[in-house]
Amino acid sequence: MKGGDIQQCHPYPTSVHPLPSPESSLPGVNGSSPGARWLCVLKGLKLYTSYKLNITGVNHMGSASHLQAFTVEDIVKPDPPVNVTVQVVPGKLRLLVKWAPPPSWSDRTLFPLKYQVRYHWDNKGTPHEITLDPFEDTKKVLPGLSPGRTYLVQVCSMELMGLGQSSDWSLPITVTMPAH
Numbered sequence: 052m053k054g055g056d057i058q059q060c061h062p063y064p065t066s067v068h069p070l071p072s073p074e075s076s077l078p079g080v081n082g083s084s085p086g087a088r089w090l091c092v093l094k095g096l097k098l099y100t101s102y103k104l105n106i107t108g109v110n111h112m113g114s115a116s117h118l119q120a121f122t123v124e125d126i127v128k129p130d131p132p133v134n135v136t137v138q139v140v141p142g143k144l145r146l147l148v149k150w151a152p153p154p155s156w157s158d159r160t161l162f163p164l165k166y167q168v169r170y171h172w173d174n175k176g177t178p179h180e181i182t183l184d185p186f187e188d189t190k191k192v193l194p195g196l197s198p199g200r201t202y203l204v205q206v207c208s209m210e211l212m213g214l215g216q217s218s219d220w221s222l223p224i225t226v227t228m229p230a231h
Contacts, residue, residue: 060091127215
């Protein structure tokens with residue numbers, strides 16, 4: 052993309068991703084409904100290159116602009132891991148957590164992922180949480196757990212070099228350790 056190239060944007064149905072308030076009360080643009088989202092596809096962007104995006108809205112009351120600086124790698128956000136499973140390791144106070152990389156992350160060779168696991172539990176009404184440091188494997192053993200205690204386990208993914216944002220956490224998996 053050359054500097055100054057004009058890219059076209061198109062309305063994006065809010066039924067797919069509704070806007071939360073207060074944006075949903077914004078007036079429509081060019082005949083679009085209030086709160087409409089717009090989808091802009093910028094082609095030909097290069098990694099490790101700084102860009103400035105000029106966003107301008109125009110209606111019968113005037114116009115407003117906003118400049119947003121970004122690099123492609125800083126706006127990367129993978130989807131959460133999929134197929135998360137949690138199994139009690141027989142005879143041990145351990146859990147084996149396994150998952151698969153998000154299918155939307157298509158080039159895991161050029162852009163490998165690392166993962167974090169977190170688990171929660173309550174102890175006499177007090178919530179506790181442990182988040183493990185990032186690692187590259189798609190499985191993790193959680194040792195030293197308490198018999199009879201219920202744990203909620205989640206996994207998130209991030210680009211290996213720490214570029215961009217971490218994914219959202221996977222849906223929690225609930226497991227209760229067997230009592231001795």
